[in-house]
Amino acid sequence: MKAFHALTAAAAVLDRPDIDTDQMVPKQFLKRIERTGYGEFLFHDWKKDPAFELNRPEYARARILLAGPNFGCGSSREHAAWALEDYGFEVIVAPSFGDIFFTNAVQIGLVPIALPAPELRRLIESVVGGGELTVDLEAQTIADSAGGVVSFEMDAFVRHSLLNGLDPIARTLQHEADIAAFEARFPSPVATTSL
Amino acid sequence: MPKTLFDRIWEKHVVHEDPGEPALLYVDLHLIHEVTTPQAFDGLRLAGRRVRRPDLTLGTMDHNVPTTDGPIHDPLARAQLDALRANCAEYGVPLYATGSGREGIVHVIGPELGVTQPGMTIVCGDSHTSTHGAFGALAFGVGTSEVEHVLATQCLPRPRPKTMRILYSGELPFGVTPKDVILGTIGRIGVDGGVGHVLEYAGEAIRALSMEGRMTICNMSIEAGARAGMVAPDETTFAYLENRPAAPRGAEWERALERWGELRTDDDAVFDREVEIDVAELEPQVTWGTNPGMVAPVGGVVPDPADVADENERAALERALSYMALEPGTPLVDIPLDRVFIGSCTNSRIEDLRAAAAVVAGRRVHPRVRAMVVPGSAAVKLQAEEEGLDHVFERAGFEWRRAGCSMCIGMNPDVLGEGERCASTTNRNFEGRQGRGGRTHLVSPPMAAAAAIAGRFVDVREWAEVPA
Numbered sequence: 001m002k003a004f005h006a007l008t009a010a011a012a013v014l015d016r017p018d019i020d021t022d023q024m025v026p027k028q029f030l031k032r033i034e035r036t037g038y039g040e041f042l043f044h045d046w047k048k049d050p051a052f053e054l055n056r057p058e059y060a061r062a063r064i065l066l067a068g069p070n071f072g073c074g075s076s077r078e079h080a081a082w083a084l085e086d087y088g089f090e091v092i093v094a095p096s097f098g099d100i101f102f103t104n105a106v107q108i109g110l111v112p113i114a115l116p117a118p119e120l121r122r123l124i125e126s127v128v129g130g131g132e133l134t135v136d137l138e139a140q141t142i143a144d145s146a147g148g149v150v151s152f153e154m155d156a157f158v159r160h161s162l163l164n165g166l167d168p169i170a171r172t173l174q175h176e177a178d179i180a181a182f183e184a185r186f187p188s189p190v191a192t193t194s195l
Numbered sequence: 196m197p198k199t200l201f202d203r204i205w206e207k208h209v210v211h212e213d214p215g216e217p218a219l220l221y222v223d224l225h226l227i228h229e230v231t232t233p234q235a236f237d238g239l240r241l242a243g244r245r246v247r248r249p250d251l252t253l254g255t256m257d258h259n260v261p262t263t264d265g266p267i268h269d270p271l272a273r274a275q276l277d278a279l280r281a282n283c284a285e286y287g288v289p290l291y292a293t294g295s296g297r298e299g300i301v302h303v304i305g306p307e308l309g310v311t312q313p314g315m316t317i318v319c320g321d322s323h324t325s326t327h328g329a330f331g332a333l334a335f336g337v338g339t340s341e342v343e344h345v346l347a348t349q350c351l352p353r354p355r356p357k358t359m360r361i362l363y364s365g366e367l368p369f370g371v372t373p374k375d376v377i378l379g380t381i382g383r384i385g386v387d388g389g390v391g392h393v394l395e396y397a398g399e400a401i402r403a404l405s406m407e408g409r410m411t412i413c414n415m416s417i418e419a420g421a422r423a424g425m426v427a428p429d430e431t432t433f434a435y436l437e438n439r440p441a442a443p444r445g446a447e448w449e450r451a452l453e454r455w456g457e458l459r460t461d462d463d464a465v466f467d468r469e470v471e472i473d474v475a476e477l478e479p480q481v482t483w484g485t486n487p488g489m490v491a492p493v494g495g496v497v498p499d500p501a502d503v504a505d506e507n508e509r510a511a512l513e514r515a516l517s518y519m520a521l522e523p524g525t526p527l528v529d530i531p532l533d534r535v536f537i538g539s540c541t542n543s544r545i546e547d548l549r550a551a552a553a554v555v556a557g558r559r560v561h562p563r564v565r566a567m568v569v570p571g572s573a574a575v576k577l578q579a580e581e582e583g584l585d586h587v588f589e590r591a592g593f594e595w596r597r598a599g600c601s602m603c604i605g606m607n608p609d610v611l612g613e614g615e616r617c618a619s620t621t622n623r624n625f626e627g628r629q630g631r632g633g634r635t636h637l638v639s640p641p642m643a644a645a646a647a648i649a650g651r652f653v654d655v656r657e658w659a660e661v662p663a
Contacts, residue, residue: 017511018386018486022625027606031259031271033233033278045627068507070387073420073486074625076322077231078338099390099422100322104338155354157216168340169242172348175219178211179247179350182221186207189451190224190310190441192253192289 001109003165007090008134011127012062014053019067020074021101025083038079039086058130066124067094069117072101081105091135093142093152095120106158109165111137119150137163197461200427201358201393204333204458208316210350217352223315224251225345226301227288229279230258230606231320235343236282244347246286251349253310254283254290257300259606262569262596272607286346299572299598302326302540306410307574309439313428313455318345323540323622325416328425329409330432331458333393335423356422357467359392360460363400365475370656372550373408374542374620374639376400377415378480378490380472386488389421392467395460396426400474406435407546414541415622418487427459481527481652482624482637484515489624491527493642493654499523518626519634520614528652530636534617535566535647536629537593537640539603542620543571547640548579551620552587554644554658560592561650567594567609569601593647605629618646 029041046052053059065084071094072080081104084092091111105112113135115123126144127133134143137159143149161168172179198206211219225248232254239246246252256279259272267273276293283290291297297304302323305311313331318324320342327334337344341351361380381388394416401409409426416424426432433452436442443451478492489512491498497516500523503509516523521530537543537551548570560566568588570576576598579585585595602609603621611617611633620643621628624635638646645655 015507016514017507020486020623020625022623022628026627026631027604030230031269031275031606033237033275035234035237045631070390070420073386074322074417074623076320076336076338078340081338096387096390098387098420100336100338100417104340107338107340157354168352169244169344169347172219172344172350172352175211175350178219179221179348182210183349186221188223188248188251189312189315189443191250192224192310192441193250193287195289195308195310195440 001107001165001167004090004109004111004137004162006134006136006138007063008132009063009090010059010061010130011064011066011123011133012054012059013124013127014065014067015124017068018070018073021072021077021080021098022074024080025077030077030079035082036086038083039088042083042087063088064091064093064133064135065089066120066127067092069095071097073098076100078104078107081108081110085110093120093123106161107168109162111135111162113142113152113154115142115150115152122148122150197464199358199460199464199466200331200395200425200458201333204314204316205355207314217354219350220316220353222251222318222345222349222351224253224310224317226305226317226319226324227252227254227342228257228301228321229275231339232282232342233275233278235339235346236286238343239346246288246346247349249287252288252346254279254288255298255301255304256293257298258600258604260293260599261607262599262601262609264597296573299574300540300543300600302414303544303571303575306330306406307439307572309436309441312436313432314458318351322417323414325421325424326410326414326540328413328416328423329406331425331428331455333423333425336417357392358395359389359468359470360395360397360466361470361472363396363398363472363474365400365473366403367400367474368477370479370641371474371477372639372641373404373411375477375480376474377412378482378487378637379477381415381419381487382480382490383472384419384470386418386486387420389416389419392421394419394421394424396424397460401426402429405546406431407544410544411541415487418622428455479639479642479655481642483519483521483527484512485518485624485626487622487624487637489515490637493527493652495527497521497523497525497527528654531616531651532564532618532646533615534611535564535643536602536617536619536621537567537643538569538571538601539621540571540600541622542640543569543575545575545578547620548575548584551640551644552584554641554655555591555593555648556587558591558648560647563650564647566592566647567596567602569596570598572598602629618643618652
């Protein structure tokens, strides 16, 4: 996955709570066997409403999404993270995230930042009508164009992974000897091949 | 140091751990299906990696299979099922394909085959993997990148989650089911109440439940935002597992019982959070909104956004009522229905079908309603037919279908039409979940059955002949 350090870009606001992954990519698009091209399906049903936030012209070039709490709750479909990334978003800022969505986002280098609601409110106010933000993952700060800066917390290992674009599978495979030793010590209770 | 059930399973599965980093956890069982795996196998192929343990991997076809006889007309669905068949063949992964007799919803077949066992770690590219926690397993859903990770390494890096116990006291009242217990719980703690936590469901009311009931509760852990949900195994668990195809036999069985008997939470163990719920106070539940936390007792009314102080919450409530086309103050029992769906990994097991059939027997589906029963697996379907439940449903006017996820996710031809309103035994009432513009109300199997007959919601407790 690609590494992320910092980004200055337009931010879009989708200030609704509990946005589930079904809304991000409705089920009919999960039948595709490809990994790419999900951006056009992002918020497929909501986008049919002309008043939907992401239809606003000032958000057309947004690469940062400011959203409500529990963003990405529900289904485990990684297609939701793929669609956000393919649409052009690189950073999602919300007060909290669904656990599976958060993990999926980190897997592909889409940066999920949890920011307490009051700080997020300030950022939202600063970009209403289309404004830029600067997200600095090294410094763990988000700055608005008027000079306001907020800091955010992030798990040190998650941050390290995003900064370095680590390949999680390759990391695990470095522990091949540990895995083999574990398998030798604890034989698995079930063999699906002998049912 | 006193330990929780979760601690015991977690600690037994740590392959490697460095300070400040997630633990590397071993995965005992990896369940796969057609929807979240094609890109994972492609990734594996691109990297030149193998499936490390095909013997700990098991595939089935469930999400987009049609529930009627005959060929698959949807070319995308067919291509995805073909991809699963080809991938399983290439990498030596056992697959229970449609027609094998062992196919069904992945979270139904695992337990019924006995591959789901106490103390195991189980993952699947599906958020309702938490279902398997009913056996005292640590089971959770993952995305496609982590499906690939498990295929390649049989491990997953995971930060240690927090723990939360929900202690249920009292006895379930007549007409109140495990579905009402979990809906009532989510209504109380919220759809993000469990975020970051593994839940343990405990207490006398849980101990009194069958495995089917425990599975219904653990299934919806994700709807409270939890990473997983679990119940400590006991005699009920062991009795369910004995003689299942993958269950240990003879001396192995005795050793397994000893091991499984140790899987419990110590009396003085400490959880990060505890919640207590008296199930005697619960009523049958009906969701009125667009997430599972938007729920009320059947005797209640649609809430009024004007009563909500927080601006964002009020806006969310208004959006939900607008999507659901409901007016504040409407009694839930006055809501008319077009469709009824009995099925899904939440409520499609034999006990669910028996409970629904008991309500339906000798009655007729309301003329306006189209009602459907989709058993959770080929085995559930067969057993129900042996008990004559298919005739009970068909005589009443229900459609009796083949096994699959069906209208819970609407990836096959079973979908709601625009504006159709459905009483559903499923787990998600999200916008468009069962079909674009469709309106879903989550209920228990007896409540769905009664709604099919009445053409609107009814308090199933008023139908005295219904067994609890």
